[in-house]
Amino acid sequence: MSRAAVQTSEDPIRRAPLVLGDDSFAAITEKVASIVERPRPPLWWTVSFAVSLGFAVILLAMLAYLFTTGVGVWGLSIPVAWGFDITNFVFWVGIGHAGTLISAILFLLRQKWRTSINRFAEGMTIFAVICAGLFPAIHTGRPWFDYWLFPYPNQMQMWPNFRSPLMWDVFAVSTYFTVSLLFWYVGMIPDLATLRDRARTRLRQIVYGVLALGWRGSARHWHRYERVYLLLAALATPLVLSVHSVVSFDFAVSQLPGWHATIFPPYFVAGAIFSGFAMVLTLLIPIRQAFHLENLITERHLDNMAKVLLATGLMVGYAYGIEFFTAWYSGNHFEAFTFYNRALGPFSWAYWIMVFCNVVVPQMFWFSKARTTPWLILVGSLLVNVGMWFERFVIVVTSLSRDFLPANWGTYSPTWVEVFTLLGSFGLFFTLFLLFIRFLPMIAMAEVKSVVPRAGLERGPHRGHGQYWGEIPHQHDEILGGGNHEPR
Numbered sequence: 001m002s003r004a005a006v007q008t009s010e011d012p013i014r015r016a017p018l019v020l021g022d023d024s025f026a027a028i029t030e031k032v033a034s035i036v037e038r039p040r041p042p043l044w045w046t047v048s049f050a051v052s053l054g055f056a057v058i059l060l061a062m063l064a065y066l067f068t069t070g071v072g073v074w075g076l077s078i079p080v081a082w083g084f085d086i087t088n089f090v091f092w093v094g095i096g097h098a099g100t101l102i103s104a105i106l107f108l109l110r111q112k113w114r115t116s117i118n119r120f121a122e123g124m125t126i127f128a129v130i131c132a133g134l135f136p137a138i139h140t141g142r143p144w145f146d147y148w149l150f151p152y153p154n155q156m157q158m159w160p161n162f163r164s165p166l167m168w169d170v171f172a173v174s175t176y177f178t179v180s181l182l183f184w185y186v187g188m189i190p191d192l193a194t195l196r197d198r199a200r201t202r203l204r205q206i207v208y209g210v211l212a213l214g215w216r217g218s219a220r221h222w223h224r225y226e227r228v229y230l231l232l233a234a235l236a237t238p239l240v241l242s243v244h245s246v247v248s249f250d251f252a253v254s255q256l257p258g259w260h261a262t263i264f265p266p267y268f269v270a271g272a273i274f275s276g277f278a279m280v281l282t283l284l285i286p287i288r289q290a291f292h293l294e295n296l297i298t299e300r301h302l303d304n305m306a307k308v309l310l311a312t313g314l315m316v317g318y319a320y321g322i323e324f325f326t327a328w329y330s331g332n333h334f335e336a337f338t339f340y341n342r343a344l345g346p347f348s349w350a351y352w353i354m355v356f357c358n359v360v361v362p363q364m365f366w367f368s369k370a371r372t373t374p375w376l377i378l379v380g381s382l383l384v385n386v387g388m389w390f391e392r393f394v395i396v397v398t399s400l401s402r403d404f405l406p407a408n409w410g411t412y413s414p415t416w417v418e419v420f421t422l423l424g425s426f427g428l429f430f431t432l433f434l435l436f437i438r439f440l441p442m443i444a445m446a447e448v449k450s451v452v453p454r455a456g457l458e459r460g461p462h463r464g465h466g467q468y469w470g471e472i473p474h475q476h477d478e479i480l481g482g483g484n485h486e487p488r
Contacts (some may be wrong), residue, residue: 055427357387
């Protein structure tokens with residue numbers, strides 16, 4: 001730890017710096033770009049990629065088996081017509097919320113601690129939404145007819161039912177994916193230009209040059225870049241709140257006990273941020289250690305993210321309690337029985353795993369030692385991921401298995417096809433993620449350089465009061481990176 005960091009940690013008034021050490025701007029570029037530029041990936045990356053790719057191949061095999069045989073290979077039966085398919089869909093959509101939250105909302109709020117982790121989280125968002133979009137496409141049973149979901153002129157006069165929340169999902173998730181992809185890509189343009197200028201092979205120059213869109217780092221380029229980035233952030237911010245609210249409408253607009261609740265939209269949004277931040281920490285901590293990025297991703301970043309995890313965990317725990325209160329206060333016997341059945345019925349084991357992982361485990365983050373100890377944060381975030389998957393399982397399965405009439409009651413048990421499909425979705429996610437950290441800059445170099453002490457942005461006795469990265473003077477090539485400047 002540097003002298004400045006030690007002095008800051010001893011002074012309770014001053015915040016810890018966002019970047020440790022006395023690295024120059026060129027050293028930061030070298031540290032981040034060298035991860036992409038090394039001729040061979042490290043051994044752990046090769047092994048992880050091989051394992052992830054293997055599970056992704058298993059996913060393709062399960063989908064081929066599903067399409068050729070039918071949804072009877074799943075353990076679904078009336079009344080439990082939704083199982084692992086919708087559980088996985090809601091889980092992956094929730095994972096995809098943290099990236100846009102870190103990038104867009106924290107950017108609009110001028111929170112500088114986002115700079116080292118926003119690119120990482122944005123990439124995770126894209127890959128999680130890709131995994132999420134897979135399950136609505138396959139759970140219909142005839143995915144080759146999915147084009148019927150789109151409103152196009154046809155001779156059969158068949159139109160989608162726009163009153164169905166399943167249709168709302170199509171438009172909400174596709175819009176969220178499009179905006180998140182643009183936001184992620186636009187933010188990378190200056191760094192892609194840096195990789196283009198540093199490329200040592202003709203192929204890399206061409207690929208990164210095409211992706212950089214002719215970026216030269218001129219004042220005009222930076223001006224337009226900042227305006228587009230700000231507009232995309234403003235557009236993405238309401239999507240963070242709306243997408244999972246729309247997903248919750250799949251359940252809330254029904255009349256089924258346990259689903260028909262007005263608390264679902266805020267409850268689902270809080271849960272999505274909770275699970276998304278947990279996944280970011282799950283991926284971030286091992287990568288931080290493997291690539292020796294402790295000076296760029298500091299304890300202050302981990303501490304802030306653990307605090308967000310604690311806050312959203314309290315919101316989720318509050319929602320669990322309110323569900324029981326509203327079930328009792330409503331006087332509706334069906335609603336009360338549904339929540340009694342969740343806690344003490346045949347799926348009570350899943351419910352109490354959910355409560356332990358999502359309510360009990362995050363309480364350790366009240367202590368600063370837990371918030372700054374990487375392995376404790378990693379264990380806690382892993383358990384939160386497990387708990388949030390079980391939350392979606394409990395919501396979907398327990399409500400469907402016990403509806404109004406006991407004669408309609410049934411049970412659900414996943415088949416090996418569903419289990420391997422779930423594992424395969426994780427394989428697809430990690431395959432895309434590992435390719436991302438291998439070939440693209442996972443840390444926003446241009447933004448990180450704006451918060452190092454030598455950039456003059458961490459001034460003041462209490463906290464940084466300097467310019468934000470969007471207001472950096474453009475004449476400093478070494479700070480900004482990404483090519484030579486054109487004349488103003």
